[in-house]
Amino acid sequence: MGPPPTLPTSHSFSSPSPKTLQETKTPFEIRFALLSSLSIQNHGMRHLKGEIGVVSKADGSALFEMGNTRVIAAVYGPKEIQNKGQQMNNNEALVRCEYSMANFSTGDRTRRPKGDRRSTEISLVIRQTMEACILTKLMPRSQIDIFVQVLQADGGTRSACINAATLALADAGVPMRDIITSCSAGYLCTTPLLDLNYAEDSAGGPDVTVGILAKMDKVTLLQMDAKLPLDTFENVMQLAIEGCKAVAQYIREILxxxxxxxESRRGS
Amino acid sequence: MRDLHLSLNQTQRVRLQAALDQLESYAASTAAAAASVTVADSIPVNHEDNILKGHGTSDLDGQVVATLCGVVERVNKLVYVRALRSRYKPEVGDIIVGRVIEIAPKRWRLEINFSQDAVLMLSSMNLPDGIQRRRTAVDELNMRSIFVENDVICAEVRGFQHDGSLQLQARSQKYGKLEKGQLLTVPPYLVKRRKQHFHHLDQYNVDLIVGCNGFVWVGEHVETSEKESTLLSDKPSGKQETDNSVPLETRRHICRIANAVRLLSVIGLTLTVESVTETVEASLRSNIEINEMLGSEFYVQTVEREAQRRASMVRKRS
Structure with missing residues (x-):
């Protein structure tokens, strides 16, 4: 799948000796080696990349990268409801979401059970976020399945999943109120940081994940793992919102x- | 690129890029290119002439905002967004191809690439004996003798029921079960509604049915009027299976036409009989084997041919 992951260029580290880079092989090992020498700087967004139409049999699909985090999303539907018991409301579409992490996505290869608590929670979060933008009323008696899988995890997986799901839904031709984008921000050593990677995330500082409706300027997702003073929190959140807007800009360009x-290929 | 993974060499890559650029430049000269929108783009409208907001639009703070990715279309006062990649949107009278997924009381349920399953009532299709009469309980029990699960069927959209479900009908000899051929699925936006969706390709002895829902059937030609008589005569003897296997030549033709459809849909070109036959003829002219039709060389050639075709169209117009 594509080129081998490289070190994020937008990050700056305090001059690790080139020797350590050569001794360690995988990007994860390199990152752990660098963790000790990590210097916190207010870097911008990591490199973004989006690609539409990567799963041929899905109604809509997308691949989304934020730095070394790489996520694939596939949307099936709107289609007939498979399990009538799940149908809450006859007048609107049922949205389902399944989040999973590939076994090879993290540094140490772990075998996770399919429905572990973390992925169940993230599935729920993504489902609720996407439900906020899908015009479910227009598709009564149908269901939309969103499958997101993390191929490479380097922090901010839920943000990347939401961005990938937005692209895939737009590709599937599902009517949406607005584009939802997400980005995380953190606070380490008195510096607000945008779009945390794994090393920054595991440093233990607070991690704020924000999802916004880009045009309407409304927040649909806000999660934080730790406590922050209110004024700092506002700074961090503002940073995350700016990140979301940058992602939105990029996603719209791709779309x-x-x-x-x-349209040009189809001709008139 | 969906579906097909091509390994292009350097020359092919350059040729493909040149042809695609050419296609893009022709499209850029038309109005449609300027009218492309994505989700949450605002559509410029003149509010004085109280416009009507159609599909794919919504209202946000007095602005008209797109809810789909597609092309803005304006018909008098109506403004709507024509979606490109999406599921099929049925219209009454459309000819569709579908697959039976379930047999329910008095009805078959069909998968037709719509957001729900379509319903074909036993009462809205001709019985195999061709007699017009009320459907009895016996007919209902014999429904599997007409269509069973996984059969491919051609039918017409009859309309929406009051509860929102989609009803089909098959009240003519030309509708009904499709056998001895291939079913292909293409994105529905590549199929345009036309007068004729059934095509008999004489020279290949093949039927091509381009369903509005993006399901395309390529199969051996069946004579519709003759079919009626054979159904009546053959049924008791029950030797339908044995005596009419498809000749090898026809099978080859079916595969060739199917690959042409696949290729066109992968590139994203409109599917019409003309474009399909043209692709088939081009493959025959340049002696391309059936399996090579999905290879990189013929792919590039097809894109180049399309670019040339549009160039000649532009020249004719000016």
């Missing part, structure tokens, strides 16, 4: 380019 390409 517009994809739409133009489809």
């Amino acid at each position: 517009l380019e994809n739409t133009k390409q489809l």
Whole structure:
């Protein structure tokens, strides 16, 4: 799948000797080696990359990368409801979401049970976030399945999953109120940090994940793992919102380019 | 690129890029390119002429905002967004191809790439004996003798019931079970509604049915009027299976046409009989084997041919 992961260029580390880089092999090991010498700087967003139409049999699909975090999303539907028992309301579409992490996505290869608590929680979070933007009323008696899988985890997986799901839903032609994007921000050594990677995340500082409706300027997701003073929190959240807007800008560019390409090939 | 993983060499890559650029430049000269929108783009409208907001639009603080990715279309006062990649949106009278997934009391349920399953009532199709009469309980028990699960069926959209479910009908000899062929699925936006969706490709002895829902059937030609008589005569003898296997030549043609459809849908070109036959003829002209039709060389050639075709169209217009 694509080129081998490289060190995030947007990050700056305090001059690790080139020797340590050569001794350690995998990017994860390199990152752990660098963790000790990590210097906190207010870096910007990691490199973003999005690709539409990566799963051929899905109604919509997308691959989304934020730095070394790489996520694939596939949308099936709107389609007939498979399990009538799950149907809450006859007048709107049922949205389902399944989040999973590939066994090879983290540094140490672990075998996770399919429905562990962490992935159940993230599935729920993504489902609720996407439900906020999908116009479910337009698709009565149907269901939309969203599958997101983390191929490479380097912090901010839930943000990347939400961004990938947005792209995939737009590709599937599901009507949406607005584009939802997500980005995380943290606070380490008195510096607000945007888009935390694994090393920064595991340093133990607070991690604020924000999801916004880009055009309407409304927050649909806000999660924080630790306590923060209110004024600091506002700074951090503002930073995360700016990150979301940058992601939104990028996602719209990709979507517009994809739409133009489809239309130009189809011809008149 | 969906579905097909091509390994292009350097020349092919350059040629493909040139042809695609050419396609893009022709599209850019039309109005449609400028009207492409994505989700949450605002659509410029003149509010004085009280416009009507159609599909794919919503209202946000007095602005008209797109809820889909697609192309803005304006018809008089109506403004709507024509979605490109999405599921099928049925319209009454559309000819569709579907697959039976369930047999329910007095009805078959069909998968037709819509957001729900479609319903074909026993009463809205002709009985195999061709007699017009009320459907009895016996008919209901014999429903599996008409269609069983996983059969591919051609039918027409009859309309929406008051509860929102989609009803189909098959009240003619040309509708009904499709056998001896291949079913292909393409994105529905590649199929345009036309007068004719059934096509008999004479020279290949093949039927091509381009369903509005993006299901395309390529199969051996069946004579619709003859079919009626064979059904009546053959049924008691029960030797339908044995005596009419498809000849090898026809099978080859079916595969060739199917690959042409696959190729066109992967590139994203509109599917019409003309484009399909043209692709098939081009493959025959340049002696391309059936399996090589999905290879990189023919892919590039097809894109180049399409670019040339559009170039000649532009020249004709000017």
